[in-house]
Amino acid sequence: MLVTLLLLSLFLMSEATQDSARFGQLYVWLVGFNIAGLVVLVLLIVANLARLVAQLRQQAPGARLSRRLVLLFSLLALGPVSLLYYFSLQFLHRGIDSWFDVRIEQALTDALDLGRGSLDLNMRVVLRWQESMAGTLEEGSIEQAAFTLDELLPGSGASELTLMAQNGRILAASSNDPTALVPSQPNEELLLLARQGRPYVGLDPIRDEGLFVRVLVPLQVAGGTETRLLQGLYPVPSRLSALAGSVEQAFSQYRELAYLRTPLKYSFTLTLSLVLAFTLLAAVWLGFLSARRLTAPVRDLVMGTRAVAAGDYSQRLPQPGNDDIGMLVRSFNEMTRRLALSREAMQRSQQEVEEQKAYLEVVLGNLSTGVLTFDRHLVLITANRAAEQILGVALPVNSGQTLAGLAARHEHLQPLREAWTHHLLQGSGSGWQAEVTLFGARGRQVLICRGSALAATDPEHAGQVVVFDDITALIQAQRDAAWGEVARRLAHEIKNPLTPIQLSAERLRHKCSQSMNPADRALLERHTETIVQQVEMMKGMVNAFSEYARPPRLQREPLALNALLEELLELYRSGEERPVQLSALLDPELPLIDADPGRLRQLLHNLLKNAHEALADTPDPQIAVSTRRLHEDGRSCVELEVRDNGPGLPSELRDRLFEPYITTKPKGTGLGLAIVKKIVEEHGGMIAINDVPAGGFAVAVRLPVTPPESGSGDPAVAERTPTARPPHS
Amino acid sequence: MLAWCLGWLLGGLLLPLAVAADPPRFRVVEAATRLVDEVYRLDARLDLEFSAEVFEALDNGVPLTIELQIEVFEPSDWLWDSSVAELSQRYVLEYRALSGQYLVTNVNTDERSSYAGRHAALVAIGRLQGFPMLDHRLLGVGKRYGARIRARLDIEALPLPLRPVAYLSEAWDLASDWHTWLLVP
Numbered sequence: 014m015l016v017t018l019l020l021l022s023l024f025l026m027s028e029a030t031q032d033s034a035r036f037g038q039l040y041v042w043l044v045g046f047n048i049a050g051l052v053v054l055v056l057l058i059v060a061n062l063a064r065l066v067a068q069l070r071q072q073a074p075g076a077r078l079s080r081r082l083v084l085l086f087s088l089l090a091l092g093p094v095s096l097l098y099y100f101s102l103q104f105l106h107r108g109i110d111s112w113f114d115v116r117i118e119q120a121l122t123d124a125l126d127l128g129r130g131s132l133d134l135n136m137r138v139v140l141r142w143q144e145s146m147a148g149t150l151e152e153g154s155i156e157q158a159a160f161t162l163d164e165l166l167p168g169s170g171a172s173e174l175t176l177m178a179q180n181g182r183i184l185a186a187s188s189n190d191p192t193a194l195v196p197s198q199p200n201e202e203l204l205l206l207a208r209q210g211r212p213y214v215g216l217d218p219i220r221d222e223g224l225f226v227r228v229l230v231p232l233q234v235a236g237g238t239e240t241r242l243l244q245g246l247y248p249v250p251s252r253l254s255a256l257a258g259s260v261e262q263a264f265s266q267y268r269e270l271a272y273l274r275t276p277l278k279y280s281f282t283l284t285l286s287l288v289l290a291f292t293l294l295a296a297v298w299l300g301f302l303s304a305r306r307l308t309a310p311v312r313d314l315v316m317g318t319r320a321v322a323a324g325d326y327s328q329r330l331p332q333p334g335n336d337d338i339g340m341l342v343r344s345f346n347e348m349t350r351r352l353a354l355s356r357e358a359m360q361r362s363q364q365e366v367e368e369q370k371a372y373l374e375v376v377l378g379n380l381s382t383g384v385l386t387f388d389r390h391l392v393l394i395t396a397n398r399a400a401e402q403i404l405g406v407a408l409p410v411n412s413g414q415t416l417a418g419l420a421a422r423h424e425h426l427q428p429l430r431e432a433w434t435h436h437l438l439q440g441s442g443s444g445w446q447a448e449v450t451l452f453g454a455r456g457r458q459v460l461i462c463r464g465s466a467l468a469a470t471d472p473e474h475a476g477q478v479v480v481f482d483d484i485t486a487l488i489q490a491q492r493d494a495a496w497g498e499v500a501r502r503l504a505h506e507i508k509n510p511l512t513p514i515q516l517s518a519e520r521l522r523h524k525c526s527q528s529m530n531p532a533d534r535a536l537l538e539r540h541t542e543t544i545v546q547q548v549e550m551m552k553g554m555v556n557a558f559s560e561y562a563r564p565p566r567l568q569r570e571p572l573a574l575n576a577l578l579e580e581l582l583e584l585y586r587s588g589e590e591r592p593v594q595l596s597a598l599l600d601p602e603l604p605l606i607d608a609d610p611g612r613l614r615q616l617l618h619n620l621l622k623n624a625h626e627a628l629a630d631t632p633d634p635q636i637a638v639s640t641r642r643l644h645e646d647g648r649s650c651v652e653l654e655v656r657d658n659g660p661g662l663p664s665e666l667r668d669r670l671f672e673p674y675i676t677t678k679p680k681g682t683g684l685g686l687a688i689v690k691k692i693v694e695e696h697g698g699m700i701a702i703n704d705v706p707a708g709g710f711a712v713a714v715r716l717p718v719t720p721p722e723s724g725s726g727d728p729a730v731a732e733r734t735p736t737a738r739p740p741h742s
Numbered sequence: 743m744l745a746w747c748l749g750w751l752l753g754g755l756l757l758p759l760a761v762a763a764d765p766p767r768f769r770v771v772e773a774a775t776r777l778v779d780e781v782y783r784l785d786a787r788l789d790l791e792f793s794a795e796v797f798e799a800l801d802n803g804v805p806l807t808i809e810l811q812i813e814v815f816e817p818s819d820w821l822w823d824s825s826v827a828e829l830s831q832r833y834v835l836e837y838r839a840l841s842g843q844y845l846v847t848n849v850n851t852d853e854r855s856s857y858a859g860r861h862a863a864l865v866a867i868g869r870l871q872g873f874p875m876l877d878h879r880l881l882g883v884g885k886r887y888g889a890r891i892r893a894r895l896d897i898e899a900l901p902l903p904l905r906p907v908a909y910l911s912e913a914w915d916l917a918s919d920w921h922t923w924l925l926v927p
Binding site for chain 1: 802837839840841904906
């Protein structure tokens, strides 16, 4: 807008310079407007320049390109425009100078002198003629003078003769023009000149009548006491007047033009300078505008790229046009659009994965089966809640914890490590299965474990999944059911016939003993006695077995094991037939255990009885009973050991010693240790045979400690297992 | 007036160097009004003096326009005076090379008079005798009025190439101060 206005103003100014009639009145306004506009342009450029400098210092995108464009525009404009300016000025000055020629000026001066000489001659003639006329008016009155003027006028060649007083007052007049009421009066200067006695003759243009020769001659009247003035107006011949006027006009115009030569050059130079300044400033301004238009999309692109780098794909740049940059911007917008679509798809996919993962976690979390996954380096990857509940430890996933590390931290998991490591390292794809028995704070646990390789395309991400179940209760139930069936069959198949056998044997002895001789009677009684004793023994055995197979109905209560043990030991000491040295090493800090007192009494009785029976042929029989508290993985249990110095145990029976009817004693029922093992398992404990290097036999029983009201053990596990695991019963 | 101000603006822009102001070459010597037949008639005498540059231009055939500005106003103690009448008497002074005389043309009346010397022409221009200024009946009764007069060289009437120089040159700055007097009935 400003540039257009300035351009228009410069055009008008140029027109005004060339034709003052049209825009001459606006010339100064145009000059002022142009200068003001240029000042505004300069201010705009300075403001843009300051902004560009600031952008360059900030290393803003596009700033260097802007600087280059502005410099380019400025230099491109400066060179040609300066050349054009210089040569235009030269041409202009020379052109103006060429208007003036010495010969023309001389000719005009000569023409003017010629005209002036011609008129001067005429004027001198007229002056002499009027001086002679003035002599005729020196005598006589004013009234006579009027008549004299009328007489003189026709022959004088004047158009008007006027007789005036010194002060210019008209005394008499005569004129060729009857309509002229008032004669033409001389001005004060002429009157003053005439009053001084000096005649005047000169050319005087009179309005609407052309050029006249005005002659003013003083004359003395009344004997020289009064001065009067005679004025005559003599028309210059029209032809001479026209020629003289033409010459005078040409001369005046030439003189004026010559005088205005320098101001004219100045005026043209001013106009050209304004055009030059406007061109240069407009070029710089256009440079800024072009740079802005060019760098705006570049700046947008940079900002957009930064936004994309920051993850904002919603950037849509304004379309600058259909040029190359416009194509680049379109490509950028298409790229961001596709990136946004890709990210949306990725987010959807990730969300689906998250949902799937959450679903799996829920499923795994609600499984009663423990699930663990390991990578190829046996690092624990995932573990579900059931796994932590079964194993009784917190399983830190994704913390680089290995199976060996877990076993090192939790001693009771060592069997797991021993059983699993081989399979996990082997990486069998077809799967594997193992049964592992653990003994932790919650007692003995039998785990059935199954493993399988995880499908992975990358060997680096290969691993194994292990699922395991605590089948302790299941095994116990199976055993209970099996032995219950055995007991039922014994009751039906064995125990029931025993009474008729015993009664029959007693009846046979009673009936036959009276009729027999003493020798036969003794034989009969000995055999029937044997039958009765064996039947009784079988009854006892069946009863004992029934007792073993009896479903447990534990009456648990907090129990002090040491007290119960001392009570029993006292009974044994007092009722001993053979001198057996009973020693007790009891831990005074032994905690309470949660146990059925009756069943535990039976357990202790069986262990002591078993030791007694084993020491039947030992020369220095000794039984050592000890209790102690064990801490494993922050959990406590109570260990009871009954050790004797008997003959010990054959190695082939070691693994089957706790099964029914497995005994090394000739009179043993084979149920003593089986019942002990059953009671231990009912209480969630564990039983083991310890080696005695000096000979003998040692049975160790571990029973879990009664948990306090506030709970014990691993707080992490307690937190994750709000419902306590039911005791194995 | 506006062009005059603009001239000053241009002068300020192009000639930042301050030039010491000469005493004004145009001066109102005296001015007075008299009421004759219900018409205020003005008698004034102005001293008009040209600089050498202006005389040079005149002798080179450049016609000069001198304007006598006359205003009748109602003075105000607060804001600007309110103008009652504004008169302008313009004279064109030019040199006639053929006769060697200076021709004064009253633009308002188209009256012409020739003078052998430029001083006489300027004296004639600067003398107003019984100039009919204002009808007495146009003025309000009981109000106080003032009149003022000044003379100036009209630069806008100069040939166009000369105007920028005239605006920027002190020699062409020909204007008298306002001469003010009370209008006495």
